Amino acid sequence: MDGVVLVVTASDDPAADLVVDVLNERRVPLVRLDPDDFPHSLDLAAELGPRGLGGTVTPAHTELPADNVRSVYWRRPSAYTAPPGMDDQDARWVIDQSRWGLGGVLACLPGALYLNHPWRNRDAESKPAQLAGASACGLAIPPTLITNQPDRARAFARHHAPIVYKPLWPSRYHAPDGTGRAIWVRPVDPSELDASVAGAAHLFQACVDKDADIRLTAVGDRAFAVRIDGAPVLDWREDYSRLTYTPVATPKPVVEAVRAYLARFNLSFGVFDFALDRTGQWIFLECNPNGQWSWFPDHITAPITHALADLLQKGRR
Amino acid sequence: MKRNPQDLRPWGLGRMAPYPPSEPLPYAHAELDPHTQTGRYFDASGRPLEAGKHGTNVSQQTQSQTPVGGDGSGPGATRTDTTTDYVQD
Structure with missing residues (x-):
């Protein structure tokens, strides 16, 4: 058996739904869970011995063999929770045990490709690390x-x-x-x-004197860049209503730098924001290792969805 | 009494601004379909929404026009562009 794709996210995650739909069409075995179901409706029995990590993680309706996971799509899990009515200190204790227990097991599934590993995401969220890393990889930064x-x-x-x-x-x-x-x-x-x-x-x-913004979604070796025009203010995220999106080719040096950046942070996925300056240069602003991508129009989202499914289906083995 | 500059309200907090007006989320709650492993979305009266009518994740949380819980576990927590689970480490 080729192993299961594990999707870790909340129940309301339309982006995960898109990827799961494609994996279902391809009949790839898949388990989706949200860690906030633990411990009331998700069971854990991880075994550690001479052969490493085994055992099971058991959400409702299905079972995940911990030693047979080909890839993990770490999307947007809900925060861990404690049963209602517990006092604050006890609740914090339960949540800590969940994070380091279930979260710890889900972070070391043997042989799995992580897209992305949650601890690598955390490392890559640091703005100083992002700017230093981007510069070291050959990208221009402000x-x-x-x-x-x-x-x-x-x-x-x-x-x-x-x-x-x-x-x-x-x-x-x-x-x-x-x-x-x-x-x-x-x-x-x-x-x-x-x-x-x-x-x-x-x-x-x-402040970069910019013509437009570029949002580049990197999935493994593949880069999907979109030019964003029409932002009425400096920060396009402030108002989506007037934005237009045009897929654009990524210059080869940027493609190479983005690959080096993902390798540096041990990421399989990253969403990069660039400012396109008046001379046509791509200036790195930030890289969100778990950025959103499914709000683009369908013709942009579809190839990203399939690239994610390809990588998760392939896994590491 | 002279105050130390470090005791002033930090400059960056003065930059806090409201979110622009946005559409409310089109669904009230979601649950996982055990067969397809995709979300099933329901309106406030519990009626299921048609596929494709529940919107897509945007880059920043969109429902912040309305009060949200202070514990960070509300639906907004899954909408932001940043992962939230490990913040308290």
């Missing part, structure tokens, strides 16, 4: 400063004007009325940079 020193921020702003500010992590944040808040990439007026810069780590970056 001059960037991470600082808590107001004087340094002001000097950077003078030297590189115009500049933008980006958060180092997209924390969940809410206004008092409960509605969500986010920090969008917007220009910085240098006169705004006051002493309060000292209160946290801040990332400032030279």
Whole structure:
């Protein structure tokens, strides 16, 4: 037997549905689970001995042999949960045991290709690591400063004007009325940079004079680049309503750099954001190792879906 | 009393802004079809939605116009462009 494809994600994940549909058409054996079903409706009996990891992970309706997984599609699992009514400390203990127990087992399935491994995703989410890695792989990056020193921020702003500010992590944040808040990439007026810069780590970056944005979805060796036009503001993620998407060819040096980047971070998948500057150069902005891709129009999504299914079907063996 | 700059509200927090208006999620809840291993989507009254009518993941969470739970486990947690599970490490 060629082994099972394991899909780790929440029940409401339309992107995973697309890939699962293709794998079903190809009659590839598949198990999908969400770790938040543990321990109430998902059982775990992992065995470790001289032959390594074996045993079973058993979601509702099916069973996963831990030593017969060809690939793992690590998408968007729900957060681990504890039974309702537990006090906070006990609940945290249960969640920690789940994360290091079930999560630990799912992270070391023998011989499986991970798309991506969750711990590699975590490593690759770091913005400083992304920029340093991209530069080392031959991609152009905008001059960037991470600082808590107001004087340094002001000097950077003078030297590189115009500049933008980006958060180092997209924390969940809410206004008092409960509605969500986010920090969008917007220009910085240098006169705004006051002493309060000292209160946290801040990332400032030279603003690329861009013609358009490029979103490149890399699946294994394959790269699917889409030019994004029509953004009414600097950060196209702020307003999707007027965006248009055009598939474009990826320049060979960028393809090679993207492959080197994935290899450097041990990733099988990554979603890269580039700014296309006025000279036609692709400037690396960030790489989301678990970025979304299924919101594109169908003609763009379909080849990505099939590339993901190809890689998961092939696995490592 | 003089305050240290480190005690001021950090500059970056002043950049917090609302999400633009967005369509609410077209489904109220989802469960896994044990046969196909794909999601089955239901509206608020429990009626199943037709295939293809439940939308697709966007790059940032879209339903943040409405209040969400403070525990990070609401449906929004699966919509963002960043993986959430390991944040507390």
